[in-house]
Amino acid sequence: MVVALLPAILAAARHAHAALPPPIAQEAFLKGIIPQRTRELAEFGRAVAVSGNTVVVGAPRESAYDTLGFYEAGAAYVFVRNGVTWQLQAHLKGSNTDDADSFGWSLALSGDWLIVGAPGESSQAFASGAAYIFERTGTNWIERAYLKAPAPKEGDRFGVSVSTAGDTVVVGANQEAASGTDPGGNPQFITNPGAAYVFAHSAAQGWKQQASLRPSNAGPGDLFGTSVAITGGTVVVGAPGESSNFAGVQNTASSSPQQDNNSANGSGAAYVFTRNETTWTQQAYLKASNGGAGDAFGISVAADANTIVVGAWNEDNDGTFEDLTGSGAAYVFTSAGGAWSQQALLRASNPEPGDGFGVSVAVAGNAVTVGAFHEASDADGVNGDESNNQAYSAGAAYLFDRSGTPAQWNQSAYVKASHSDRAESFGSAVALSQDTLVAGAFYEGVFSESFGYPEAGAAYVFARAGSRGPKIAVEQLEGATLSSGISRVDWGNQAVGGNIFDADRGFVIKNIGGSDLAGLEISLDGPNASDFLASPISQRLSPGESTNLYLLMTPTALGARSAMLHVISNDNDESSFDIALTGFGVPRIIRPCDRDEECVLSLLAGCFLRFETLAPAEVDVPASMPLGSFYALQSLMNQTEAGRRWTGLYWRHTGEIVQIVRGNSALGMAAQQVLVDFHPALAALLTGKGSSAHITQPMIDRLNQVWNSFAAEGSPALRATLTAERARFDGFQAFVGKSFSEWAALLQVPAPEKPFLQAFHPLRAPGRFRVQANSIPGLAYSLWRSPDPATAGWTRVADAGVSLGLDGVELLDANAVAGNLFYQVRAEAAVSAP
Numbered sequence: 001m002v003v004a005l006l007p008a009i010l011a012a013a014r015h016a017h018a019a020l021p022p023p024i025a026q027e028a029f030l031k032g033i034i035p036q037r038t039r040e041l042a043e044f045g046r047a048v049a050v051s052g053n054t055v056v057v058g059a060p061r062e063s064a065y066d067t068l069g070f071y072e073a074g075a076a077y078v079f080v081r082n083g084v085t086w087q088l089q090a091h092l093k094g095s096n097t098d099d100a101d102s103f104g105w106s107l108a109l110s111g112d113w114l115i116v117g118a119p120g121e122s123s124q125a126f127a128s129g130a131a132y133i134f135e136r137t138g139t140n141w142i143e144r145a146y147l148k149a150p151a152p153k154e155g156d157r158f159g160v161s162v163s164t165a166g167d168t169v170v171v172g173a174n175q176e177a178a179s180g181t182d183p184g185g186n187p188q189f190i191t192n193p194g195a196a197y198v199f200a201h202s203a204a205q206g207w208k209q210q211a212s213l214r215p216s217n218a219g220p221g222d223l224f225g226t227s228v229a230i231t232g233g234t235v236v237v238g239a240p241g242e243s244s245n246f247a248g249v250q251n252t253a254s255s256s257p258q259q260d261n262n263s264a265n266g267s268g269a270a271y272v273f274t275r276n277e278t279t280w281t282q283q284a285y286l287k288a289s290n291g292g293a294g295d296a297f298g299i300s301v302a303a304d305a306n307t308i309v310v311g312a313w314n315e316d317n318d319g320t321f322e323d324l325t326g327s328g329a330a331y332v333f334t335s336a337g338g339a340w341s342q343q344a345l346l347r348a349s350n351p352e353p354g355d356g357f358g359v360s361v362a363v364a365g366n367a368v369t370v371g372a373f374h375e376a377s378d379a380d381g382v383n384g385d386e387s388n389n390q391a392y393s394a395g396a397a398y399l400f401d402r403s404g405t406p407a408q409w410n411q412s413a414y415v416k417a418s419h420s421d422r423a424e425s426f427g428s429a430v431a432l433s434q435d436t437l438v439a440g441a442f443y444e445g446v447f448s449e450s451f452g453y454p455e456a457g458a459a460y461v462f463a464r465a466g467s468r469g470p471k472i473a474v475e476q477l478e479g480a481t482l483s484s485g486i487s488r489v490d491w492g493n494q495a496v497g498g499n500i501f502d503a504d505r506g507f508v509i510k511n512i513g514g515s516d517l518a519g520l521e522i523s524l525d526g527p528n529a530s531d532f533l534a535s536p537i538s539q540r541l542s543p544g545e546s547t548n549l550y551l552l553m554t555p556t557a558l559g560a561r562s563a564m565l566h567v568i569s570n571d572n573d574e575s576s577f578d579i580a581l582t583g584f585g586v587p588r589i590i591r592p593c594d595r596d597e598e599c600v601l602s603l604l605a606g607c608f609l610r611f612e613t614l615a616p617a618e619v620d621v622p623a624s625m626p627l628g629s630f631y632a633l634q635s636l637m638n639q640t641e642a643g644r645r646w647t648g649l650y651w652r653h654t655g656e657i658v659q660i661v662r663g664n665s666a667l668g669m670a671a672q673q674v675l676v677d678f679h680p681a682l683a684a685l686l687t688g689k690g691s692s693a694h695i696t697q698p699m700i701d702r703l704n705q706v707w708n709s710f711a712a713e714g715s716p717a718l719r720a721t722l723t724a725e726r727a728r729f730d731g732f733q734a735f736v737g738k739s740f741s742e743w744a745a746l747l748q749v750p751a752p753e754k755p756f757l758q759a760f761h762p763l764r765a766p767g768r769f770r771v772q773a774n775s776i777p778g779l780a781y782s783l784w785r786s787p788d789p790a791t792a793g794w795t796r797v798a799d800a801g802v803s804l805g806l807d808g809v810e811l812l813d814a815n816a817v818a819g820n821l822f823y824q825v826r827a828e829a830a831v832s833a834p
Helices: 002-013 629-637 641-651 654-663 665-686 697-713 716-728 740-746
Strands: 024-030 047-051 054-059 075-082 085-092 106-110 113-118 130-137 140-147 158-165 168-173 178-181 187-190 195-202 206-213 227-231 234-239 269-276 279-286 297-304 307-312 329-336 339-346 357-364 367-372 396-403 408-415 426-433 436-441 458-464 472-476 488-495 504-511 521-525 532-534 546-553 559-568 576-586 608-614 623-626 756-763 767-774 780-786 795-802 809-816 819-827
Touching: 024 075, 024 085, 047 106, 047 436, 054 106, 054 436, 054 458, 075 113, 085 140, 113 158, 113 168, 130 168, 140 195, 140 206, 168 206, 168 227, 168 234, 195 234, 206 279, 234 279, 234 297, 234 307, 269 307, 279 339, 307 357, 307 367, 329 367, 339 396, 339 408, 367 426, 367 436, 396 436, 472 576, 488 546, 521 532, 532 559, 546 559, 546 576, 654 665, 654 697, 665 697, 697 716, 780 809, 795 809, 809 819
Parallel strands: 047 426, 106 158, 130 158, 158 227, 227 297, 269 297, 297 357, 329 357, 357 426, 396 426, 488 576
Antiparallel strands: 024 458, 047 054, 054 075, 075 085, 106 113, 113 130, 130 140, 158 168, 168 195, 178 187, 195 206, 227 234, 234 269, 269 279, 297 307, 307 329, 329 339, 357 367, 367 396, 396 408, 426 436, 436 458, 472 504, 504 546, 521 559, 532 546, 559 576, 608 623, 608 767, 756 819, 767 809, 780 795, 780 819
């Protein structure tokens, strides 16, 4: 019963792609919820982003007279899908909102991470720009980082473009100036060559700048950084003002005479960079195969795996017999062996002068979407009549899919707003994820106020036909998305026969489809399936719902351990979502801490040992690990099926219990008091004196009070578990008056051994090695040493006598030798009965 509370307290204390074949259908029409007098010119839809069941829409010109009092500060709106319904989840502003920040000008979304660009933000220098990183926790979005260029200057517009993949973010600053040399080698000031910056996240340091990216042939007005995209370890940066007359691809990191020939003003270029650990290097220089002056190749870029798409919104469709000036184009590039080449040139099925096809691009696997914000037909919906030009700048988006060998790209859908009207700029921004397409129309409403307010803007969400069935998605609690049959989750080293700190792994199973995900079951098989314990999960998830799955690894033997997890459901594509599980069984040892400082993990009702060396000996890092009675008890209980059932029952509900404790501090304190109640008796049990320690009625009363609170606040599953276990033991009254030895026998816990803890500690030089133990009062300790326990055995090197309580004991190996050593602390005597 106490074991039921322990995981909760400890856990609280620590811390596809597919083409989109026709038809597709509009699923939602999104508008901002804007206070009175802030409706006009918000440009809601200037930027859009999508990831799974989340869509974010930027409104960079939204003001807030009635709330914060800032003119055109900007905002970002987060919407989430529940089945086929989209609901507003958050209305986000920057932490330092001010006039003309243009917060929401650019967006990037990956899982629960959102990056928002604000190129007009003016801290340190006017319009120097900034980017903001938000993380979603539950349904709340929390600002985690505020990014600036390392040397902000006026007008840099840092944040004009953003992109993210995993723990990496790229931010463009397309008007950043630079110092350089002219063709004669003389110093010169370069106006607006632009730059891009890479930031990476780590648990230890948070978000830190990793690199600043600049092109091989930076020149004035290149506007490098106008667009950015990242996929894996590859970044592509667009420079629509670049002016070389080169056509094609150069797979090089350095400049060339062709790159330096600036006779095609504003033809544009894109640059590919790749990462080797933390170093970024230019890999390729991309140009249109038919580029010309003013094409603005690079005005938009998108990337997914080995595919890059580059838009050229002012390309003229040369070679035709009609005037198609500024009709636009998009180019697809792919890589093989690190070398990039153009795979396709995409054009609209109805090109007209000035359409701006290519102003926005998006790619997801074998599907590409291209926006043409000045396209002029008045058609509504998907695949309507594209032949007239009666609604100037109404805008459109075009969907292409790739198939065959060699690859062929074909237009699969012509996408318009459900109520097209002139000057709405539909397609000014597009985003693509799995089976969802999002298009922004930042001037929607300018001539159709019945649909909104003048120039307020809108965004449209489209879904692939037939895509709204059940769809399973699995993520780790840390946020990593898993792929069926591909992903592997590793536990690393785990102590045989016991639970240590990172023995559990959490997963989130989601239904990202449009109908119920049913028949959910968990199964484990493989060589060492019995080493892994899975918590129960919900058997049915409505659209948008999720359930948590927890896996515990307790190795039964030394060496590599593996199994396969299967999540069964009615998702026809992934009826069995399979994840490989691996780990390595090791002796119960102390692992090094993460920092070169005293590491004491003293937990409530637990005890710790601290290992350190005294000069002249040296170690890589100090090491410590709790030697707590609860951990030792769990280790004993896991040696039997009955014991494993008891600990497993409550461990399965750890995640929920943690959330309850975090949200109810009074209940957390009450649960801690229960631990305090039981600690002395558990210590007696572990040291051979369990028959002299008895469970009292007040202990049971406090325990039942805590369990009643958990049952009242918990889910039906948790409530059922607590009710069933109390029923088995008559509300725990069966325990009153019993000794802890009798309690252990009732649960079939084996007779405990005296506590010991083993540590591997490499010494660089001979010296003295000291162990301080704050442990069970009255327990005697001894220190043992071995270069290899398997072959050399153990040598007793010190006795500490009896622990005196909070002051603990100290053991000293006065003649520690250099090399790899195992140390073991053993309990030598039993405590007195409490």
